[in-house]
Amino acid sequence: MINKRISILESFLKSEPEDPFNWYGLAMEYKAIDPVKCKEYLNHLLEYFPSYLATYYQVAELLIEQSKTNEAEEVLEKGITLARSQDDKNTLRELQNLLNNMLFDND
Secondary structure, three states, X not given: OHHHHHHHHHHHHHHOOOOHHHHHHHHHXXXXXXXXXXXXXXXXXXXXXXXXXHHHHHHXXXXXXXXXXXXXXXXXXXXXXXXXXXXXXXXXXXXXXXXXXXXXXXX
């Protein structure tokens, strides 16, 4: 089932590489089975679609799992700034909570 979704998303990506959701969807499919590949897709999003807000939470979460908290904090701060500029209160709250939890856990 996962391979079928990946195949479908890869075909979407080939036909619409300018749609950030296609990159994000593939990243999420790879998250559980290939974190390295997931990070590649997320890094692509950060580089070419920096306003795609959902990316920041996922990148930070992967960095936290790898104990790269300084990098995660930087990503979260950028995401928080972007969420404020987009007036996305829900995502702002999620990013802020992840940052607060990370800082609390590392205190």
